Amino acid sequence: MKATMLVFFAAAALAAGAASAQSGAEVLKTKGCNNCHESDKKKVGPAYKDIAKKKGQEAALTAKLKEGKSHPKVAASDAELKAALEHIMAMK
16 A cells, blocks of 8 residues: 555656656746847847857756856756756757
8 A cells, every 4th residue: 555655655656757847948938048148139238049059058058057157047947957058969
C-alpha cells in the first residue's frame, strides 16, 4: 500500500511539473527579456538571432544570465533558462 501511494505521489509531482513548464517564448516574455531584445533587430541588447549565431555559447550564456556578468542577473530556474536558450538558439 505504501509503495503504491509513493508511486502515485511521484507521478502526480511529475505531472504537475510538466503542466507548469513554460515554453521558451513564454519565459522570454515573463522574465522581461523582450524589453531589451527582439528576434531580428538590435534593441537595447542584441537581437535573439544574433545571439543564436554565436555557436557553442549556451553554457556561457546560462552562466552570464545566472551570475549577472555583463548582463542583468535573471531570476529564473535552470529549466526556464534552458527553455529560453533553446528557443533563442532555434532562431538561427
